[in-house]
Structures are given as C-alpha cells and as structure tokens.
Amino acid sequence: MSIPFDLPAEDRVSSPYTGYTRAHWEAVADGLLTAAWRWSTPGDALLDLPGRPSRSGVRSDGLEGYARTFLAAAFRVAGAGGDDPHGRLERYARGLAAGTRTPGRDDTESWPLILDHDVQGQPMVESASVALGLRLTAPWLWENLDEDVRDRAEQWLRGALRHTPAPNNWYLFPYTVAGFLESVGRGDAETAAARERALELMEGWYLGEGWYSDGDGRAFDHYNGWALHLYPVLDAHLAGDDELGARYGARLRAHLEGFASTFGADGAPLHFGRSLTYRFAASAAVGLGALTGHTPLTPGASRRLASGGLRHFLDRGALTGDGLLSPGWYGPHEATLQSYSGPASPYWASKAFVSLLAPADHPLWTEVERAAPVEEADRVLALPVPGLLVQSTRGDGIVRLHNHGSDHVRPHEGEAAAEEDPHYGRQAYSTRTGPTAPGNVADNHLSVEVDGRRSVRRRIHPLGAGGGAGWGWAASWHRPVFAGGPPMVPGLRVESVTVARGPYELRVHRVTGAPAGARVTHTGWATGPEEDLVSALHPLHGWDPAPETVRAPQGTAWTRWARVPRLTGAADGASPYACLAVLTAGPNPVPLAEAVTETTADAGGVEVVWAGGARTRVAFDPVRVTHVED
Template sequence: MSSPLQLPEDDRDLSPYTGYTRAHWEAAADGLLRAAWRWATPGGALLDLPGRPSRSGVRSDGLEGYARTFLAAAFRVAGADGKDPHGWLDRYADGIAAGTRTPGRDDAESWPLILDHDVQGQPMVESASVALGLRLTRPWLWDRLEPDVQDRAEEWLRGAIRHVPAPNNWYLFPFTVAGFLESVGRGDAETARAHERALELLETWYRGQGWYADGDGRAFDHYNGWALHLYPVLHAHLAQDTEMSALYGARLREHLKGFGLFFGGDGAPLHFGRSLSYRFAAGAAVALGALTGHTPLTPGTSRCLLSGSLRYFLDRGAVGDDGLLSLGWHGPHEATLQTYSGPSSPYWASKAFVSLLAPADHPLWTATEESAPSEDADRVLALPAPGLLLQSTRADGIVRLHNHGSDHVRPHEGESAAEDDPHYGRLAYSTRTGPTAKANVPDNHLSVEIAGVRSVRRRIRPLGAGDGDGWGWAASWHLPVFVSGPPMVPGLRVESVTVVRGRYELRVHRVVGAPAGARVTQTGWATGPDEPLASALHPLHGWQDVDDVRAPQGTAFSRWARVPRLTAGAESTGLYAALATLSAEPDPAPLSAAVTAVTVETDSIEVLWADDGSRTCIGFEPLEVGMFSPSGA
C-alpha cells in the first residue's frame, strides 16, 4: 500500500535500506499538517479531526489537534532555521491568539482550562506541546506576538504548573512549560519548583540500563523513549546546560545500546505497551540521541531505524486517503486504543520529527544508511532492569520481547482480573504480531483455570534475566487472579522462565498450590491470514493436549487470528515445559526436532538441544538457569 502523502522518489544510493532522506521527512511533516489543517476552526485555535471523541470531550480533542500538529510544525520550521514556505507558524500564531482570548468559555475557539489530571487533565498534556513548539520557534512566532497575547498564553500555560499531574510522565509537562517560560524571561519560583519536582521524581523512577519506570510502579514501555528521555534531554540541549546534558545524556546513551533492537527488519517497532497509535514516535529517542550526540548508534544506523519506522507505517495504511493519521496501528484498530485516545491522539507521532532539528548537513542525514541491529545477525539481549528479554532472528527480521518485568499496575492498586491489560500482561510481544483482544483467547499466556474461569497475570515480580553467547533468559512470578468467583486462591502462584536461542523459546512454568480440579493452559503466538507467519507450540513436559483456538477479533496485524494451545490437568505443584516459535522463514524445521531429551526432577528440568548437543538447565529451588556445551563448559 502506498502513502497518500506526496513524497519524493526514493534515494537508494544514500539510503539503500529505506530509500528515505531528510526531504522525505520534511514532505511527510508537510503532508500531515496540510491534511490536519483542513479541520481547523475559523480562528485556527482548534483542529477538530473526525473520529470517535476521547473521554476528555471534543474541546480537549480540538486542542490536542492544535498542539500535537504544532509540535511537528515547530520541528519542521526550527530545523530549517526559520524557513516556513507553507506559512505554518502564521496559522499557529493566529490559533494562540484565538484560543487564549477567553479560556474555558464554550464557544468556537477558546481553549479549555488546565485543571488537575482527575478533573480536566488532558489540556496539561497538550500544554507541553504548545510550550515546546513556542520554545523551538521563538524568533519567528513568540517574539512577534503582541504583548497581550504573550501574557494570555503565559497565564494559560501556568495552569499546568498550578495543577496536579497524573503520577507518571505527566510531571514532565509542567517541567516543559516551566522550561519555556524561563527561556523567555518569565521564570519565577513557581517555574523553578515545577522544574525541580519533575527531576526529583525522575530520579526515583530511574531503574538503570537507561530505563525509567513510568511512575512508581513497573510500567516500562515506549514512554521511556518518547517522554521520560525526550523532555529532559531536549530541555538540556536547548538550554545548553552541559551538566544536565551529561547526566541525562548518559542515560539516553545507555538506553539506546539496547533500544536499537526494538525495531524489526521491516522497520516496525515492538508492538508493546500503551498508546501504540503514536506509532513512529517510537523513534524519537533514536533521533534525539543522534541530534545531541548521546548515542552509541552510528548516524547511518540511526537513520535506518527512524526512516524504517516512518516508512513502515506510511506503507501500511497508517495515513488514510484523507491524509490523516488513524487511530490504530496499520490502519484503524479499536483494540489498540485506550479511553484517552481521541482523533488527534496519533499526532504525538510528531515527536519523531525531532530528527529535523538536525540540519541538512548533519551526519544523521549525510551518512550512508546502515542496517538495523535486527538485520545484521541473530541477537539476544537481556535487560534485567526492566525485566525484559529481546530475541531477534536475521533470517526474517522479527524481534520478540519476552516480558518478565513490565506491568501497568500502580503501587496503590490491588490486582484485579477485570483490569487485565493485553498490552502488558502477555508473556511475549513482537514486531510482527499483536496481542489478541481482551474478549478473545489471550495469546502468549499461562493461565490456571478453576471452574472454567481463566486466570490472568497482572502484577509481575521479576526474578532475574541474563544472556550469554547466543542465548538468554528471563524469569518472573505472579499471583493468578480471576474475574469471577474468589479473586485469588490462597497459596496459588506461577513461576515462569523463558530461555531463547535462535528462533526457539523454551517456556517453563512451575505452578504451585493448584486446587483439586484445576487445569492449566499455555498459548503461543497469535497469527492470521494477513501475515505469512508460522506459529507453533510443542509440549515437552506436563502438557496433555495440543490444539488451536481462534481469536475472531484478530490483532492489529490480522483481521482474525489462530492461537496454538496446550492444556493439562493441574497438579498441586507441577512443572510444565514447552517450545514456542514465531517465524517468517519458509518451511521452518518442526519444533519436535529441536530437542532430543528432557529430564525432569521435582523442581528442575534439563533440555538437550539437537543442533549442537548443548543443555539448558533450569532449577526453581533456588532459581538457577544455565546453558552448557557438550563438553560441560
């Protein structure tokens, strides 16, 4: 599928992998802006894009359209040193004047007031984009506004500083507002406190290896790059704060050591976590690293990741015939969304255009494109800090993420199966598959079934992760919770270990405290007719029955899906082992031939691999995971 945006011809000399250059990025920004502005109010303060309203209401959605597209326009014009051939900034200047004239009023143009996150919070999110857009374009927009418009804009923006954010990355929105106000000589004790408070919290959320939790819990996802790194590093860069750049830049560099593997050979970012309709915003941290120099990636690799992600979505229908970004992944997809998603939400994808702050003569644009990490070799990478394990195969370019540490349960929340979140609760995610819908059979899931009610995994307790030469592992445990009947069974717990090598995934679970009559179920990857993929699940120990089940609502990648399944009666304490695979290779070897022997003791299992005679040994009391060569080394 071709993109409706008017893009230049591919340049396969400079960009042999994607064909995209800086000119393609400028044209994409212009095309997205041109389409969105067809839906502007007469004064330009609101962009009322078509589609289902968010829970915040249509006025907030209109502000979101203004603010998020302003971010794209600001990167576009600032990166061109003020050249604005399409007159974008004049439109945004008019919009500010109209939107701030009578904030909170129910009329055609007025912006909603910024209140606490639990009252009317969404405008606080958008204030950061407005503030950052004004900061980036100060000489050509802010400095030319009438003084009374500047005063009105400041007063509206200060609502973000004076009200309570959500307890997560939202604290970086008043931080960004404060940074702008200070940059134009309007800082004071109020802005200083907003700045300090955000950085204080950021320190408590930093868990190492370049990973921040999104709040006080264990939510690790794409917000790490497009929010928790983006705002402080970009602020330090714009403020020319060398001390701050050194601290947060080093963390960004550490993050990018592994983050390059979050993109498949086809350019797709991992389909994992919330707000996936932001799509190619996943590349924002890569672009920021290239812009600021805080990256281990070469310029050619950085551009391949960025342009690969942009092209992936443009080629697969993310932009409709009307030129608008749809709510979904490839095209519209309801199950990908959250209740806060509105018609303009996808335009946080604008964050990827931070790449345009690198001028045309920057190595990001002049270096010859190089391959993405997932394209040049089979790779395994353990990230113990967030509890994630990455596995990629060069033959098909698929990247798989095995989740043993990231959930979306905040510290004050209890565990409830009614709040099951497919975007975090599954054991594995990839660049070629998405989770099944909540009402369908869950993919990549171990459940305990009691009286026909299936358990879900909510709060994930990591047990460790590591990698070696061509293999890696990650482990966690959880308390199964149920949507009906007793929410939990006393003493029931599931301990899970994933070991990967090549395209194979060894999945071992120890179920402890299962009541009489319980059953256990393990599912594999969800695939369908729209992706040429092979998904298989092969029992090694403990499983009794093998079949497939259909997920009629499909995934973000396929209109319906098939999910392989293993089932068995549960013992009071039992070990269950299986091999799983997801492959796009033609005629992959059957899983039944991958392992030649399995030895099981009470709390341990040993698997003998057919290809080289190596052994994987997993013990649960205490947890030990090892890979041994035929010589025993």
C-alpha cells in the first residue's frame, strides 16, 4: 500500500533485506509527526486525533497525542544532535506552557491532573513520555523555557510521584519522571523514593532469562521489551550509570537471546498479548540493545529486525490516507484494541525510534544488514521461565509461539472468572495469524463441554519446557472454568503438552475429572480464504475420526472472516488426546497424514513414530517428554 509521505530511495546495498536506512527512519518520524500535528489545538497542548474516544475521555486522549508524539520528536531531534529542521520543539514548548496552566473558566487545553490509576490514571502513563521527551531535548527545549513554565511542568509531573500507579509496569512511569527531574537538578527525597520503589518491584517481577512478569502473576508479553526493559536501561544510559546499566543491560541481553527469534521473515512481531496497536514498538528492545551494546545481535541483524518491523506495518496499511496511525493492526481493527485505547494510543509506536539515538556513524546504521534468526534455519527454542515455545520455519518465514505460561491473570483474581482474554488464553500465536474475536469460535484452544457449557482457559500453570537440536516442548495445566453457571467443575483438570519438530506441532492433552457425558473440542490455527496459508489438524488418538472446519465470522487482524479446524471427542478420561497441527504458507501444504506413521497411547501417555523413524514419548505423572532421532 502507498505511504502518504515521501521516503528516500531504497538502499539494497547496505540494507539488502529491507532497503531501509537511517534516512528512512527520520523520514517516517517526520511524516508521522507532520500528520499528527494537523490535529493540534490552538495552544498546542493537545493533539485531538479523530476516532473513538477512550474510556479516559477526550482531554486525556489529547494529552496522549501530545505526549506520545513528543517521544518520537525527542528521539528524532536528540539523535540528530539538536537539529530540528521542522521546528517541532517550539510547538512542544508552547504546548507544555499551555497544558500546565491552572485551569480557568474558558480553559480547553490544560492537562488533566495525574491521580491514582483507578481514578484518573492515563495522565500518569503520559507523564513518562513527557518527562522522557524533556530529558532527551533538555539542551534545546527545557533550558530555554521561562522559569514559571518549568515550575508548572515540575508540579504537574510530580503528580506521578504522589499517586498510586497500577500494580505493573506503571511504576516505571514515576521512575522515569523522577529520573528527568533529577537530571535537571530538581531531585529530592520524593524522586529518590519513586525510583527506589520501582527498582524494588522490578526485582520481584524479574524471573530470570531476561523475562519480567508485568506485575505479580504470569503476564509475559511485548511489555517486556517496550516497557520493563526500555525504561531502566535507557535511564541508565542517559545518566551514565554504569552499575544500573550493567545490571539491567545484562537482563536485556538475555531477553534478546530469545526475543530476537520471535520476528517473522516479513518483519512481523508475534500477535500476542495486549496493546498490539503499538505495532513496531515491538522492536524498541532491539534498537535499545544496539544503542547501548547490551545485545547478542550484530548491528546488521539488529537493523534488519527493527527496519523489518517498521516497514512491515507501513507496507500493510497501518497508516490512514492522511498519514495517521490507525487504532488496530494493519488497518483499523476493533478486536485488537483494549478499553483504554484511544485515537492517539498507537503512537506508543514512537518507542521504536529509540534507534535514532544511535548517531549516523553508529554500526547500527553503517553495518550491512544481516539475516534475521528466522531466515537462517528452522528453529525450535524453549523458554522455560515464561513457559513459551518458539517455533519458526525458514521456508515460509512464519514464527509460532506455543503458550504454556503466560495468562495475564492477577493473583487476587483467582481461577473462577469465566472470561478468557484471547490475547493470552490461547495455546498458540504466530506472526501470520491473530486470535479470533470474543464470541467467535476460539482458535488454538481446548475446551471441555459440560451440560452445553464450554470451558475457557484462565490461569495457566507451567509444567516445564525444554528440547534439543531441531525439536522442543512445553507443557502446562489448567482448571477449566465455565460461563453461565457454576464456574468450576470440582476435580476437572486439563494437562497440555506441545512438541514442535520442523513445521509440525504434536499436541497432547489429558483431561481428568470430567463428569459423565462431557465432550472435548480442540481447534487449530485461524486462517482466511484469501490468505496463502494452510491450517490443519490431524487426529492421532482419542478424537472422533474426521476433523471439521468451523467459521469465525469476525475474523482476525489478518482476515475479515476465518476458518478454524476443529476436533471433537468424548471426555472419558481413559487416555490422552493426541493430534498433529500445522500452520504453513506456500503452494505445497505439509501432508499431516504422512508425518506420523504410528501412534500408541495409554493412561500414562502417548508415543508417536515420525516418518523417518524418530520417536517422541509424552508421559504424564509427572510430565516428561523424550525424543530420539532415528
């Protein structure tokens, strides 16, 4: 699709995979900012972008437009050493002065106060972008403000230090505000306390291998990269704090060891977790690693991933005809959004422009692009801490994520709530498919049906993950919960194991404690009729002989309506259920019926013999997976 602003010519010499250079990143930042600023209020304090208001209201949405575009402008200007050819900082300075004025009778532009997250929380989120923008541009903006404007800005920002954030990555917003205030000589005990509290919580949320849970519980998603790693590592970099930089930089490096393998060959990030309308912000951790040196990737591989993500969305309709980022995935897509999403929410994509802090002569921009991990070889990567299994195939460039550990359920919520978040509760996600919408048939889902009620998967309990050369596994259990009646069936339990080998997914489930007459259904990948994708399920044991195909009329982020393969069977509890699943692209679909030549099962587990002689055994009590190549 056409991009509604000019870009430089592609450079296939230095960027053989994407054609994008640093000049492209600058041009995209300029184009996005020019389009967004057409919607500014007279005093430049708010950017009232068109679209459905968020639950926070239009004034908060306007602040969001100011703050998130300011972040892009700050990365652009600071990365260019203060060069501001479009005079953007002058407008942001005017907006800061207008936004922090004491509200009067005819006031239409002052910013909403920062209050507790459950009262008026969104301004606290935006305070971090305002503070970080001011910190990055301090020599050219902050230092030229009138003293009373600086005092008013400080007073507004301190609201983030004096009110309660949401119990997750939000604690990094006052941390970032405090970091800015200290950087301009306005630190005190209040700023020190905000920073100490955030770092203390981070230690509790860090579970190892580069993965933080986004608050208590098991919420592992893109917030690791565009929040939990970004703020402390960038803060340490800007402050020149070697001690904090080493601590949090080592975690970023460990995170990128696995996260780098989650980008598809077409540049797409995994469609997994919430706030996906931030799109190419998923590459922020990659750019930050390259900037600070805390990365296992070469500069050329880092640029290939970051530029691939940026170009992926620009080429697929993420921009409206007048150059705005639409709320959605490619174009507008309601099911991608959360209730807190507003017209300016997509501009947290600005975090990707952290790459511009690397100057033009940095290896991130001068080294020739190198292949992404998915382009090098077929890969299966087990991530035991988050309970995830990453599977990619070089031939079609698709990355699949098998979820046996992330559920976004808070500890106080318990297991009984009968609502499943499609962006966390499904068993698999990919770079080419999205989950089906609530109310539609659920893709990649095992459900127990009792008295006409189908269960959902809420709290996920990981049982392990591992593997070897060319294969891997991950396992979990959950207690099915039901809507429209008693939420739990006492004693009902589902154990699930995924084994990935090449393009194949061996899916094994054991259902225990099901009442008489219960049924079990299992679905595969959701694909559309116009897509060059093949999604299939092949029953191996425990299922009725023939799969069926069901329709999801609201589709996914990729297709207006979707088809989903489904298996059904009686929940007799005698032995496990086993099937093969596949998601692949191209003209030659993988023949599932020929992939496994023999299947044996009993109450203790399942063993399959693959074409070629390899054997995989999935055992229960406890869960163990063994695999032997012929």
